[in-house]
Amino acid sequence: MKAITYSIAMAGILASLASCKDDNMAMPSDMPYTFKVENVQQVQPFVQTGTFKGEGTPPVIKPGQSVSFTFSAGKGQALSFATMYGWSNDLFFAPANPGIALYDQSGNPMEGDVSSQIRLWDNGSKINQMPGAANPHNSADQNGVVTEVNGADAQGFTYLPASKLLNASLKYNQNATFTLTLKNISGGTANETPVSPGVWVISNYLGGNLLNKAPLYASGQPTANGLQPLSEKGDNSVLATYLNAHTQVATGLSPVVVIVYNGNTRPIFTQGAADPGNGLADIAQEGNQTALVASLQKAAGVKHVYVLSPSDKPVTPGSSAQAQIEAAPGDKLAFVTMFGSSNNWFYAFDDMGILVNASGDLTGNVKLWNDGTEVDEYPGAGNHQPQFNPGSKNPASKPVMEVDKSLYPSLPAIKDVIKVTFTK
Template identity: 30%
Template structure:
C-alpha cells in the first residue's frame, strides 16, 4: 500500500459497487476511450479492422473446505514420519469466524483407531467472533473406523508396528465409524495427544499436535509396556458438518481406511484437495488494445503509479483507465481503452461472482494485442492479466485469433501491499475498513504471485474467450 493520491482513498470499493465506473450491459465502451471504433479511442490506420467479443467467466467451483493439508514432519525433523513421545506436528491455517478445524491422526498401536474431533470440528472463533486460543484437547476423541477387527492395543499382530503388510487384519463385523468401544483398555485422550491453537496476525492460526505418551502408557497383557506413536494426518478448515466421516454410518471410501489402519493420510488428501481452496470474485477491470508495448506493467519493475495499485488493491479500474486514455494515439501504441464492470444479465456494475461473465467488444487491426487486468477479489493486491505484452489478436498470417486463451492469463502480484492468507486477510477488500489499509509489500515489483500461500491455477478461476465477428 503506497498512498500516492489522498483523494483516491475516499473512493468506494468496486467490489461492493463501483458507481464511478459507469453503467452498461458489459462495460463502459463510450467516450474517447471507447472501443467501438468511434472517437479518439477507436482503431486508426489503413488496415481493415476486426471486431472481437471478449468474455471473462468466473469458473471457480464451490469449495467444501477453505484449507486442506497434510501434517507429516515433526518440528525439528527433516523427513516425514510418525510422531513419537515429546515430539510435535505443527501447521498453520487461515480462517474466519464460523470456520472450524478437523483433523485425523492414527492411534499407532491399533488396528484402525484414530484421533479426530467430532463431526462439528473445533471452532476457531468463539461466539463473539474472538479467535480461540489455548488447549483444545478436550474436543478430541478416539474413534474406531470400522474397517478392521480390533486387537489388544500395543500387542495385536495385525497392528501397524507389527503387521507384515497393510490390510492383513480381519474385517470389522461393525463397519460403522464410532467412538471406540470394545473389551480392551485405552489411555485417556490427554495421555496420548495434546492439541493447541494459537492465533496469529492476519486471521491465521498455528495448530500444534504433541505426543504426550510415554513407555508404559500402554500396558498390554500380551506385550511389553509401550508408548503410542501418532501418524501423519490430514487437516481441513470447514463450515460444514461431518467433513471427513459421519458417526454411525459405514466408513466412507475416501481414504479414511488407509489413515486409520496404516497411518497414511495421502488418499484422504487426494480426495480433499480438489474440494479445497480459494473461491473469489473477480473485480471490474480495464481492457486495452495496443501494439507491441507493455501498457499496464512490466514484470520485475515497480508499479508505475498510474492506477494499477487501486485496481489491484481495491478493485477500482477508473484511475488506470483514465491514465491510459490519455495515452491513446501516442508513443505507447495504445489504440483504445475501456472499462468492463457489469456482469452479463446484471443491471448495475459489480464484481464477477462464480458462474457470472463479463463480456465486451474490442476492435483491432493485424499486429495489435489485447491486455486487461481485473483484481482477484479475495486478495491484498493480486490481479488477473496476460503477460505484459498482452494476447495476440491475430496469428502470424494475420488471421484473427479465436477460442479459449485462458492459458495466457496469470495471477499477478502488484507489489504494492503485503499479502495475507487469501480469502481471510483482514486488509483484503471484502474485509478492510477502507481502501489502502494494508502494509507495504517489501518486494516493490509486479510479478507472478509466489508468496508461499496456495492459489488455484488462473484458468481454474477465470476462463477467457476471444471470438472474432464473422
C-alpha cells in the same frame, strides 16, 4: 496554350495524389468484437493439506513425544487432522468437525491449548478389543459407521477423554500462519498408547462458506477416502493421496476491466515498477474497479474503457462475463481482474497489452501478477484477503511482478482458472 494545358493537367495529378495520400493515412474504422472472460475452475474442497509423523522406526509418536506442523488459514477456516490411537483396533483422534477454530468472532487469531476440541473416534470397521500393548488386532471386520467414543466404546472398554491423552497447542506466527504442536500425554494413564503418523487439512472457503465441513470423517457415516488404513494400521498414505488429489486454491474473479488504446504506453501497470496509483491497487486488493475505470477514461491514448457484464458481481467458478467492444486493427488491448483468493494479485496480459489483430483464444497471453501493495499470505488461506476480511490492509511496497507459483503448491495453473476469448 500548351503551357496552360500542361499546368491544368499537373494540378489535376497533384490533386489526385493528395487525395490518395489522405485516403491512405485515414485511421481504420472501429469494428465490433466480443471480449469474454470465463472462470473455468473445477473447484476442489481443500486449499492446504499435509502429513506428520514421529522420528523413530516405525515413525509413531510415543508417550512424551511431540510433533509440529505449520499451515495457513483465514477467519472461518478450521484445521482438521486424524491420527490413530495405536494400541486399538480402529480408533483415531480428530477434532470435532469442521475442525479446530483458529480465530475468535472478532477475527483475532487463537493461541494456546486447544486440546478440548479433540475427540476420540471409532472408525466402525473392526470389532473393538481391549486397548493396550497386548491388543492382538485380530478381531472381525464390521460394516459400521464412525462414532464418537464417550467414555466407553461399543464393547464396553473405557477411555479417558481425548484431551487427557493427546495435547494440542496452537501458536500464531503472523501473516495468517499457525503452528500446531501435538504431544502424546498418554504415558502412565490407563489408556497409554503410541500415536500414528497422521494427516492434516484446511478446507477451501469461498462465497462465505467452507466447501467441506467434514473433511476427514462424518459422524454416523461409513469411513471413506483412506481413513480406514489410518485408523486400523496407522497408514496415512492412502488418505494423504486422496487429500492431495482434491487440494487446490479455489477463487473467484473480480469484475473485469477491458481497455482499447494505442501508442507506446502502459496504461494499467509497468512490470518492475511500483503500483502506478491509478486505481489498480483497489482492484488487485479488493476487486473494486471504480477508481481504475475513472482513471483510465482520462489516460492518454485510451480510446475505450469497458467493464464486462455482469459488472456488479464476481466471476465465480462456472460463470462468465462479456461485452461487445469497439476496436480497430492496430489498436492495443488490455484487461485486468483480481485473483479473488489473494491479497493483491490480478490476471492481465503483459504491461504493453496485445495487438487487436490477435483474436480467438487469448488465454496463452494471460499472466498472474502481484501488485506488491500488500504482504502476501497463502492464497485462499490469508486473513487479510477480501473473502475473509473485506477492507483489511497489510501494506507493502514492492514492484509489480509475476507471481512466483513455486511458492504455492496448490495454486492452479492459469488455464485451469481463466479463459479469455476475443472474437469478431
